[in-house]
Amino acid sequence: MLEARHITQLFMLFAQGDKQLISQLQHFCPGAITHQQWQFSLGQLHQFVQHCYPIAESDYQSFRSTLFNSSINHDLAAAGWVIKILDNRQNVDRSVYVLQKLTA
Numbered sequence: 001m002l003e004a005r006h007i008t009q010l011f012m013l014f015a016q017g018d019k020q021l022i023s024q025l026q027h028f029c030p031g032a033i034t035h036q037q038w039q040f041s042l043g044q045l046h047q048f049v050q051h052c053y054p055i056a057e058s059d060y061q062s063f064r065s066t067l068f069n070s071s072i073n074h075d076l077a078a079a080g081w082v083i084k085i086l087d088n089r090q091n092v093d094r095s096v097y098v099l100q101k102l103t104a
Contacts, residue, residue, distance in 0.1 A: 001058065002049065002057070002066055004067070004070030006053045007045075007049055007070070008072050011038075011076055011083075011099055012079060015079055015081045021052075025038065028047075037098050037099060038099040039097070039098045040096070040097055040099075041093070042067070043060070064092075080101060081102060083097050083098070083099050084098055085097055
């Protein structure tokens with residue numbers, strides 16, 4: 001079963017500059033990484049999480065529920081990172097998000 005910690009772990013590995021994760025991300029989602037930021041839609045994030053944690057399979061709706069009911073934003077902020085809306089397409093499933101360092 002997919003847990004929020006799986007998603008948080010991927011974000012934290014990216015924040016720490018984990019070369020293996022970044023290489024997988026560049027291969028799986030070309031163009032997702034720009035200027036030390038990770039850009040994604042929820043659909044892309046769901047597919048990448050499924051790729052990294054095949055045992056934790058979940059359908060898209062369960063993934064969204066896990067994501068929205070988690071403390072990911074709080075956990076990331078404590079580490080100096082934030083997820084923001086990069087391109088608001090008036091629908092959470094179509095919008096593009098970005099994981100980036102918090103600015104002072």
